[in-house]
Amino acid sequence: MISLTVTPKISLADEPLKIQVAGLPPHKLVTLQASLTDEKGVFFCSRAFYWSDMDGKVDLEQAAATGGDYVGVQPMGLFHTLKPQKLFYRLMKRNVMESPFHIHLALFDEFHLFASPHDQPVASQTVERWYVAPGVQRVQIRGSRIRGALFLPSGEGPFPGLIDMFGGVGGLIEFRASLLASRGFAALALAYFAYEDLPIYLDKVDLEYFEEAASMLLGHPKVSGAGVGVVATCKGAEIALAMATFLPQITATVCINSTNAVHGTELRYRDLYISPIPYEFGCVQIMPLGLLSLSSVMGDTQAEANQGSIIPIEKARGQILFVVGESDQNYNSKAYAEEAMERMRRHGRKNCTLLSYPGAGHLIEPPGSPFCLGSHSPNFPLPLMWGGEAQAHAAAQEHSWREIQKFLWCHLRPTRGSKL
Incomplete structure (x- = not known):
C-alpha cells in the first residue's frame, strides 16, 4: 500500500518536517506537490519529481529531486518554493492567533506537472503550520x-x-x-x-x-x-x-x-x-x-x-x-x-x-x-x-x-x- 507520511502534522512554521513515501514499486517516478490557500484566497503551489529507491521509498532527507521547482536534496524544498498563482504576490501570515496555514501535500505516482482540482493523488496529508505556540x-x-x-x-x-x-x-x-x-x-x-x-x-x-x-x-x-x-x-x-x-x-x-x-x-x-x-x-x-x-x-x-x-x-x-x-x-x-x-x-x-x-x-x-x-x-x-x-x-x-x-x-x- 502506498503511503505518504509527514511528521509532525502540527508544528510551528519555522520547524522542519520529515516527509517520507513508502509502498512504491522500485525506481518509480513520482511527483510530490504542496499547496495552500492564504487568508486572501490566493493559491500557492510547488512540486518536485523523485525516483523511488530499491525498496520503493522516497525520504526527502536523503533523496534528491530530479526536477520541478527545485533539484537536489532539500528536505523542505516543497515549502521553500511555494509560488502564488497571482503574479508577484508575497505569502505572509496576517492573523497569527486564530488559524494556521493548512498545507496540503499530495503524491502522484507519475509525472504530474499541472495542478487541477479533479486530479486524484494516490496519497495525501494536510499539515498545520502555526505562528504561535500553545499558551502564547x-x-x-x-x-x-x-x-x-x-x-x-x-x-x-x-x-x-x-x-x-x-x-x-x-x-x-x-x-x-x-x-x-x-x-x-x-x-x-x-x-x-x-x-x-x-x-x-x-x-x-x-x-x-x-x-x-x-x-x-x-x-x-x-x-x-x-x-x-x-x-x-x-x-x-x-x-x-x-x-x-x-x-x-x-x-x-x-x-x-x-x-x-x-x-x-x-x-x-x-x-x-x-x-x-x-x-x-x-x-x-x-x-x-x-x-x-x-x-x-x-x-x-x-x-x-x-x-x-x-x-x-x-x-x-x-x-x-x-x-x-x-x-x-x-x-x-x-x-x-x-x-x-x-x-x-x-x-x-x-x-x-x-x-x-x-x-x-x-x-x-x-x-x-x-x-x-x-x-x-x-x-x-x-x-x-x-x-x-x-x-x-x-x-x-x-x-x-x-x-x-x-x-x-x-x-x-x-x-x-x-x-x-
Whole structure:
C-alpha cells in the first residue's frame, strides 16, 4: 500500500518536517506537490519529481529531486518554493492567533506537472503550520501613542524583551514577533506608520516614539533585564540602528538588510537632528519581468556631503548583528554593513558582527517562508525586486534564524540588579 507520511502534522512554521513515501514499486517516478490557500484566497503551489529507491521509498532527507521547482536534496524544498498563482504576490501570515496555514501535500505516482482540482493523488496529508505556540498571548497595544501587538510566552516569566519591526510596507506585521514569543521572548510587533491613527506616510522618524516603546516594554512585569533587543528589516533596521546608537535601553540589535545611514526621511531625537540622504529615484532600474530594483536609489554614503547622515554606531552600548543577503536588489545592504563594520573597527569597537549570505535576497525571514523574488509594495506602480536565489535564500533563512536567536539569548539575559 502506498503511503505518504509527514511528521509532525502540527508544528510551528519555522520547524522542519520529515516527509517520507513508502509502498512504491522500485525506481518509480513520482511527483510530490504542496499547496495552500492564504487568508486572501490566493493559491500557492510547488512540486518536485523523485525516483523511488530499491525498496520503493522516497525520504526527502536523503533523496534528491530530479526536477520541478527545485533539484537536489532539500528536505523542505516543497515549502521553500511555494509560488502564488497571482503574479508577484508575497505569502505572509496576517492573523497569527486564530488559524494556521493548512498545507496540503499530495503524491502522484507519475509525472504530474499541472495542478487541477479533479486530479486524484494516490496519497495525501494536510499539515498545520502555526505562528504561535500553545499558551502564547497577544496583547493589543494602544497605550499613549504606541501602536502594536505584544506577544507573551506561556508561563510566569519574566522573559527577555524585544521589539520587532519591518520596513516600507508599513502597517503592523506580526508573524516574526509571534514566532519569537513562541521561542521564549516577550516580543512587541511595533507599527510606526500606515496603521490606525499613525501617519499614513513616513515623512520623518521621531526616535522618541521608539524610546517610548522600549520603556513601555521594559516596564512590563513579564519582561526581564535592564535592556531590550530589536529585530528589524529594511527601513525598520535603519531605525533599529539609530535606536542602538542613541537609546541606552537597547542592548541587542539585529539589522536585517539595512543601511548604515539615514535615508529619505529625517531623524529627530530630542535636540538631535540628522538630515537624510535623499532618495535618487532617477536611478530606479526596471529589471526583467518588469520588477523594480531600488538598490541604486539610496544616495552615496561615501560622498563627503552625506557624511553627516551616517549613523554614528560607534556610540552604541549594546551588541549589533548585521544579517545580509548578498543578492539583495532592494538595498546594497552588504556594502552598507561592511561600511558599518569598518567604522566600528576605526573606533576600536568590537560589539558588531556580520552574517553575510551569498545568493540570499532582501526578504530574509524565518525558515519555512517561501522564497519571494519580487512582489507588490505600497506606493510603487510596479512590483519590487527583492533578489536572491531560492535554495541559497532558504539556507540563509535557516542559518540566520538560529543565529539570531542565539545572539538574542546571549545578550538579553538578565544581569545582576535587573528585575529578575
